[in-house]
Amino acid sequence: METETRHFAKINGYSNEMKEQPNPVHQPKTGMRARTNKAPQPDSAPVLVNRHHPWTESAEDTDSRLAPASAFPDIRALDSNIRLDRTCLQRLDALLDAVGGKNGIVVVSGYRDLAEQTEIYYSSLRENGAAYTAKFVALPGCSEHHTGLAVDVGSVAGGLDFIAPEFPDHGVCGAFKAKAAEFGFVQRYKAHKEHLTGISCEPWHFRYVGAPHAAIMEERDLCLEEYVEILRQERAKAGHGEASYGN
Ligand SMILES: [Zn+2]
Numbered sequence: 001m002e003t004e005t006r007h008f009a010k011i012n013g014y015s016n017e018m019k020e021q022p023n024p025v026h027q028p029k030t031g032m033r034a035r036t037n038k039a040p041q042p043d044s045a046p047v048l049v050n051r052h053h054p055w056t057e058s059a060e061d062t063d064s065r066l067a068p069a070s071a072f073p074d075i076r077a078l079d080s081n082i083r084l085d086r087t088c089l090q091r092l093d094a095l096l097d098a099v100g101g102k103n104g105i106v107v108v109s110g111y112r113d114l115a116e117q118t119e120i121y122y123s124s125l126r127e128n129g130a131a132y133t134a135k136f137v138a139l140p141g142c143s144e145h146h147t148g149l150a151v152d153v154g155s156v157a158g159g160l161d162f163i164a165p166e167f168p169d170h171g172v173c174g175a176f177k178a179k180a181a182e183f184g185f186v187q188r189y190k191a192h193k194e195h196l197t198g199i200s201c202e203p204w205h206f207r208y209v210g211a212p213h214a215a216i217m218e219e220r221d222l223c224l225e226e227y228v229e230i231l232r233q234e235r236a237k238a239g240h241g242e243a244s245y246g247n
Pocket of ligand 1 (some may be wrong): 205
């Protein structure tokens with residue numbers, strides 16, 4: 001635990017960077033607000049959404065953070081209606097620019113409201129069956145796509161399957177993957193974390209958590225479930241109580 005304490009002390013040093021690169025990840029409507037610049041701060045903790053932690057922000061509040069992906073010069077979107085959180089889009093645009101990804105990578109899916117996730121879930125049940133759906137499609141209300149901070153990307157060279165687009169480790173997709181954390185993104189569902197995330201390996205699904213968090217998660221090989229729990233423990237140790245993480 002000592003190592004963890006030292007490690008998370010590093011987050012304190014990130015506070016200026018956090019200001020320059022606003023981090024929209026938060027636990028909404030918990031009543032907890034950052035009191036000082038000392039980390040970990042509830043408002044900067046990435047929000048956890050999974051089968052045990054449904055999305056709780058109001059549709060109106062989420063909607064106010066969204067912008068169309070097609071408005072960004074380096075983002076190519078499969079559909080002009082695809083929207084994501086503005087900060088997430090700015091960083092995605094910068095990441096795609098950094099790897100020259102515009103012509104090789106397409107945004108296949110972004111923000112989804114409850115109705116859309118419900119439609120996807122039941123159409124996958126019909127077309128792909130229960131086993132496949134349980135592996136790759138989150139329950140309506142429990143999808144990271146409700147946050148506007150999760151994006152599915154596909155290789156233009158691949159088939160652009162809506163649920164499971166190809167996103168190989170080589171070429172421009174490999175370059176995207178290698179640089180993702182630098183721009184605040186993590187591959188959310190990895191094969192060796194399936195027992196924790198409840199979702200099978202999804203090379204195409206990236207979650208924006210902000211660069212400071214992404215760097216630590218990458219360095220320590222932590223999925224969001226593990227990382228949020230460590231932040232919660234750090235907070236409890238710092239005497240701020242147990243409230244608010246993981247809603
Ligand atoms: Zn996804």
